[in-house]
Amino acid sequence: NAGVTQTPKFQVLKTGQSMTLQCAQDMNHNSMYWYRQDPGMGLRLIYYSASEGTTDKGEVPNGYNVSRLNKREFSLRLESAAPSQTSVYFCASSKREGYNEQFFGPGTRLTVL
């Protein structure tokens, strides 16, 4: 099993460009999450999907949109990238009833110039 996979691993954007970060899991988990991690800030939740067909805002949703494409895939879209969105983005998944144990992907390192 690959666990949680993310693409791309690295990306550089110019201000105003858009892009979609892809995430997939093969553990048959119901719940999926997107976090961003900035130096000294820990992990902050952007959006989550408790189950297929539902999405909800986390702590820092502004400037992002998500799509839960199916049970396996959960994508994060930046419509108009800003330098403040330079960060490392992690996707994670968990069983719905055990969301305290989350499995993380390798991350996407995004730089917005």
Place this chain on the structure above:
Amino acid sequence: GQSLEQPSEVTAVEGAIVQINCTYQTSGFYGLSWYQQHDGGAPTFLSYNALDGLEETGRFSSFLSRSDSYGYLLLQELQMKDSASYFCAEEAGSYQLTFGKGTKLSVIP
């Protein structure tokens, strides 16, 4: 609101024991998780406490006191590979975890 406090850095000697503390302030608290993250890597789950007391997993143990809104991660027989950042994370309902800012542990020979 939710907030977690943990020390930003801890240094310990190889073979020793180190304790990383975490205090939380929230209503509707369900439990406390701990995650490890090596530089450049992804966070990995270590342990979870929903009830008061000690949970042991090999060299790592985690403790929770709900009455004191406090928990800690205990690492025994420290190895160089334990050098990493450690995050406590609070489970407070709504299928969300709130993470602390992390404690960077440096293990020295």
